[in-house]
Amino acid sequence: MPVAAQKTEAPKKFTPYEAAPGEEYMNEKQLEHFRQILLDWKQELMEEVDRTVRHLQEDANNYADPADRATQEEGFSLELRTRDRERKLLKKINETIEKIDEDDYGFCEACGVEIGIRRLEARPTATLCVDCKTLAELKEKQLGG
Numbered sequence: 001m002p003v004a005a006q007k008t009e010a011p012k013k014f015t016p017y018e019a020a021p022g023e024e025y026m027n028e029k030q031l032e033h034f035r036q037i038l039l040d041w042k043q044e045l046m047e048e049v050d051r052t053v054r055h056l057q058e059d060a061n062n063y064a065d066p067a068d069r070a071t072q073e074e075g076f077s078l079e080l081r082t083r084d085r086e087r088k089l090l091k092k093i094n095e096t097i098e099k100i101d102e103d104d105y106g107f108c109e110a111c112g113v114e115i116g117i118r119r120l121e122a123r124p125t126a127t128l129c130v131d132c133k134t135l136a137e138l139k140e141k142q143l144g145g
């Protein structure tokens, strides 16, 4: 069954991978599955970026009144932040596709264990296993205090 996810945070739709018993983790088929998820996600994001840019251009021509312009500028900074987030995410997706190409995908960067198919489907750009991610977040909280 296709899984819906929040816009830009994760790919919208994919069919969960059914691994055969004893199937090797991150074999060609699995790598191909994730490559396809990432490519679809990238396509989605690029369309979103297009829309954001077009919206910014349209807005720029539409307001002459100063009060309108203030509202418009708020909208601008929001859209610019969105665009910035989209751009960073696109970069991350591209880096992840490179990792798949180099057959270096799906293992935790900190401890080397398998990140796991389900976790990667929810967050295909994940580079840490659940344990290391939790630990990293705890540390971040302590530092951010």
Ligand SMILES: [Zn+2]
Binding pocket: 108, 109, 110, 111, 112, 113, 128, 129, 130, 131, 132, 133
């Ligand atoms: Zn780990």
